[in-house]
Amino acid sequence: MAKVLMKGNEAMALAAIKGGCDAFFGYPITPQNELPEYLSYHMQEHGKIFVQAESEVAAINMVYGAAGAGARVLTSSSSPGIALKQEGISYMAGSELPAVIINVMRGGPGLGSIQPSQADYNQVTRGGGNGDYHLLAYAPESIQEAVDIIKDAFRVADKYRNPVMVAIDGLIGQMMEPVDLDKPIDLDLQSKPWAADGHGAKRGKNNKILSLFLDTKDLETHNLKLKVKYDQMVSEEQRYELVQTDDAELVIVAYGSMARIARSAIAMARQKGYRVGMLRPITLWPYPVQGFEALASNVTHLLTAEMSLGQMHQDVLIANEGQRQTHWFGRTGGVVPSADELFDVIENIILKGGVA
Amino acid sequence: MSTKVVYEPTKGLTDSPLSYCPGCTHGIIHKLVGEVLEEQNLIGESIGVASVGCSVMSYEFFNCDMQQAPHGRAPAVATGIKRVKPNHTVFTYQGDGDLASIGMAEVIHAAHRSENITIIFVNNAIYGMTGGQMAPTTLIGQKTTTSPRGRSLDQGMPLRIVEMLATIPGATYLERVSVHDPKHIIKAKKAIHKAFEVQTNKQGFSLIEFISTCPIGWGMTPNDSLEWAKNTMIPYYPLGVYKDTREEREPWIKE
Amino acid sequence: MDQRIIVAGFGGQGVMLLGQVLSYTATALDLHTVWIPSYGPETRGGTANCSVIISDTPIHSPLVEYPNILLALNEPSLRKFENKVTPGGVIITNSSLIKDHVFRDDVTVIEIPANDMALGLENLKTVNMIMLGAFMTQSTFLSEEAIHKTLEKTFSGAKAALLPLNQQALAMGYEHARSHA
Numbered sequence: 001m002a003k004v005l006m007k008g009n010e011a012m013a014l015a016a017i018k019g020g021c022d023a024f025f026g027y028p029i030t031p032q033n034e035l036p037e038y039l040s041y042h043m044q045e046h047g048k049i050f051v052q053a054e055s056e057v058a059a060i061n062m063v064y065g066a067a068g069a070g071a072r073v074l075t076s077s078s079s080p081g082i083a084l085k086q087e088g089i090s091y092m093a094g095s096e097l098p099a100v101i102i103n104v105m106r107g108g109p110g111l112g113s114i115q116p117s118q119a120d121y122n123q124v125t126r127g128g129g130n131g132d133y134h135l136l137a138y139a140p141e142s143i144q145e146a147v148d149i150i151k152d153a154f155r156v157a158d159k160y161r162n163p164v165m166v167a168i169d170g171l172i173g174q175m176m177e178p179v180d181l182d183k184p185i186d187l188d189l190q191s192k193p194w195a196a197d198g199h200g201a202k203r204g205k206n207n208k209i210l211s212l213f214l215d216t217k218d219l220e221t222h223n224l225k226l227k228v229k230y231d232q233m234v235s236e237e238q239r240y241e242l243v244q245t246d247d248a249e250l251v252i253v254a255y256g257s258m259a260r261i262a263r264s265a266i267a268m269a270r271q272k273g274y275r276v277g278m279l280r281p282i283t284l285w286p287y288p289v290q291g292f293e294a295l296a297s298n299v300t301h302l303l304t305a306e307m308s309l310g311q312m313h314q315d316v317l318i319a320n321e322g323q324r325q326t327h328w329f330g331r332t333g334g335v336v337p338s339a340d341e342l343f344d345v346i347e348n349i350i351l352k353g354g355v356a
Numbered sequence: 357m358s359t360k361v362v363y364e365p366t367k368g369l370t371d372s373p374l375s376y377c378p379g380c381t382h383g384i385i386h387k388l389v390g391e392v393l394e395e396q397n398l399i400g401e402s403i404g405v406a407s408v409g410c411s412v413m414s415y416e417f418f419n420c421d422m423q424q425a426p427h428g429r430a431p432a433v434a435t436g437i438k439r440v441k442p443n444h445t446v447f448t449y450q451g452d453g454d455l456a457s458i459g460m461a462e463v464i465h466a467a468h469r470s471e472n473i474t475i476i477f478v479n480n481a482i483y484g485m486t487g488g489q490m491a492p493t494t495l496i497g498q499k500t501t502t503s504p505r506g507r508s509l510d511q512g513m514p515l516r517i518v519e520m521l522a523t524i525p526g527a528t529y530l531e532r533v534s535v536h537d538p539k540h541i542i543k544a545k546k547a548i549h550k551a552f553e554v555q556t557n558k559q560g561f562s563l564i565e566f567i568s569t570c571p572i573g574w575g576m577t578p579n580d581s582l583e584w585a586k587n588t589m590i591p592y593y594p595l596g597v598y599k600d601t602r603e604e605r606e607p608w609i610k611e
Numbered sequence: 612m613d614q615r616i617i618v619a620g621f622g623g624q625g626v627m628l629l630g631q632v633l634s635y636t637a638t639a640l641d642l643h644t645v646w647i648p649s650y651g652p653e654t655r656g657g658t659a660n661c662s663v664i665i666s667d668t669p670i671h672s673p674l675v676e677y678p679n680i681l682l683a684l685n686e687p688s689l690r691k692f693e694n695k696v697t698p699g700g701v702i703i704t705n706s707s708l709i710k711d712h713v714f715r716d717d718v719t720v721i722e723i724p725a726n727d728m729a730l731g732l733e734n735l736k737t738v739n740m741i742m743l744g745a746f747m748t749q750s751t752f753l754s755e756e757a758i759h760k761t762l763e764k765t766f767s768g769a770k771a772a773l774l775p776l777n778q779q780a781l782a783m784g785y786e787h788a789r790s791h792a
């Protein structure tokens with residue numbers, strides 16, 4: 001199909017509709033407003049639900065309710081709003097409810113700025129809610145990739161009965177790129193026999209959605225059952241892209257907009273004859289450790305590049321297991337680094353750091 | 357040649373230029389609050405709480421100590437401040453998204469506890485800062501970016517805040533005013549005076565609601581906005597004193 | 612070579628739309644393109660700008676730090692971005708609103724009195740289309756035919772009545788830029 005030019009936030013909204021989203025609950029916050037605004041108009045056309053909640057706390061609990069009743073549900077927000085949603089997210093993970101959460105990240109902490117940022121890395125991958133739980137978390141680098149991930153995210157959430165987060169930075173939300181929204185997908189709409197959907201009589205038993213287990217043994221058993229799912233995600237859901245790593249001596253690790261900038265920096269480096277490549281995490285949780293394992297022995301240096309102050313670098317260090325020399329570069333607070341800036345860092349490492 | 361001072365800026369505001377759009381009445385309300393702070397000699401001892409909305413930067417504008425609160429939480433932040441600084445004037449400055457939507461619980465419970473604070477509540481029937489989304493106060497049929505076909509009943513009837521708070525026993529003084537013309541501006545200032553007096557007399561919770569304009573969010577000229585505030589908003593949000601229990605209220609805060 | 616464009620001016624001059632028309636046209640021609648608006652407090656002071664990249668190869672970094680074409684619709688925009696234009700690049704200015712000329716001597720400068728011309732058309736809103744016309748003399752990838760198709764889509768439905776005027780503005784901008792190059 002022909003591509004259409006769309007703003008990231010609007011394309012993601014349309015992608016959610018295509019992914020079978022039944023209901024959206026959200027609260028305004030920059031830089032994601034075009035997403036709910038688009039849905040406020042178009043959900044109605046599709047006979048779907050749009051509600052502007054009174055707060056993010058309310059929005060995520062509306063998601064919790066609708067997901068418990070068996071619907072495919074979406075919410076979106078930006079960093080401070082995602083912070084408020086953590087309670088509900090923990091409840092959903094504990095109650096094993098699927099939902100899709102889009103986080104269009106901006107600068108923090110606190111009210112921060114509304115410019116693009118990746119400083120929610122820990123919030124996305126570790127969460128701020130209580131308990132032993134994980135979210136599947138994606139971090140696309142383009143509008144096309146965001147759209148493809150969101151269209152499929154409802155299926156993945158249903159499969160694991162777990163919330164899925166799509167974390168993008170404000171740049172991808174605000175920019176426009178040509179995008180193909182018509183790639184076929186398998187909605188894989190399964191019945192949800194666990195849902196508390198009011199069909200107790202037909203079902204012959206009552207369904208309960210809850211995360212309360214007063215008996216410690218029961219709660220541990222429940223947690224171990226969740227862990228089986230998380231282990232399965234770790235082995236089956238890691239996604240990453242390797243860019244020109246075959247001959248690379250230095251590999252940049254970067255995701256989202258930062259990965260786009262890294263591509264430009266790599267092109268500049270290659271022109272100078274530097275052998276530089278990139279490992280681009282597409283899932284932030286599970287972290288694509290398999291990508292590090294796939295790097296050949298010619299890769300002697302890793303350079304984390306992120307729009308935050310070392311948050312992802314921690315995961316790089318874990319994945320690296322001390323094997324390669326590691327370096328870090330980052331900007332924060334809504335500052336988006338230029339390719340030139342990153343190139344200088346690369347050149348510096350190569351000239352000083354003994355990369356031949 | 358003699359010069360006549362026609363306009364003297366109030367000392368209750370700093371020199372920072374206001375960041376509001378042309379024709380936005382946030383500026384008038386700032387000036388009124390600043391003047392009252394000055395006239396009641398409160399400048400050097402007050403603590404203001406800025407909320408999240410177009411007035412987020414009000415910590416730059418009010419000429420007193422200021423703290424910036426998370427979205428909707430200003431009454432709770434003000435409670436914390438007032439409880440440890442009971443002899444200082446504490447006020448919040450909040451929009452209708454901030455106060456009537458995400459911060460509803462905080463304002464109700466501040467009133468419920470009759471916190472001895474003053475709330476300046478700016479109702480412009482829209483979310484200005486984030487680009488014109490629907491607020492709880494948006495009128496039926498009013499088009500916003502999240503009510504693109506006009507607010508419908510299933511998005512709720514517009515909330516009348518002072519009427520609602522009037523049912524709370526702890527609320528001492530509640531008044532709705534407007535700033536769409538000079539006559540109403542004078543009345544509005546009197547209301548602010550009263551609210552701060554309530555606080556100084558330790559008589560508990562006071563809130564003044566302002567009918568305010570948002571030319572940008574409404575998509576109107578400043579003049580049309582003033583007309584719309586007068587002819588469309590005020591009929592739904594009638595002006596007046598909704599609660600005044602000053603007489604009944606003993607100073608209750610322990611020294 | 613990629614065209615890396617910055618369009619900058621006052622809010623209300625149609626800066627964002629101008630940039631979008633370029634990206635819509637590039638999309639229709641199956642080219643690679645990205646459009647990025649300035650947003651937030653940056654736009655509050657009344658200035659607006661957007662960047663556009665048009666390329667026949669995939670676009671890596673979507674940011675335009677160094678444009679090879681600058682469309683400056685007012686003086687502050689010219690001063691803000693003038694020094695970022697790559698040597699050999701092009702600066703198109705709305706000379707009606709710019710008193711001081713472009714200081715650079717290593718770029719091609721096209722001055723176009725867009726506000727005066729728009730007043731001639733009795734519609735100041737056509738300034739952006741006049742500038743677009745001037746840009747078209749410098750376009751590597753976009754054909755006139757494709758631009759016209761985009762305009763037909765942009766000015767359709769309730770806005771259809773505005774199409775002829777905007778087409779006329781485009782043609783005037785193009786002619787002026789060509790004859791004064």
Ligand SMILES: Cc1ncc(C[n+]2csc(CCOP(=O)(O)OP(=O)(O)O)c2C)c(N)n1
Nearest residue numbers: 029408409410427451452453454483484485
């Ligand atoms: C937790 C959180 N959610 C959302 C936002 C985004 N936000 C900023 S201002 C605002 C609404 C402001 O509207 P209002 O209170 O009516 O004030 P106005 O701008 O109209 O003066 C919102 C939702 C935020 N900053 N923090």
Ligand code: SF4
Nearest residue numbers: 377380410484570571
């Ligand atoms: S957006 Fe509306 S409320 Fe905010 S400053 Fe502008 S006019 Fe005032």
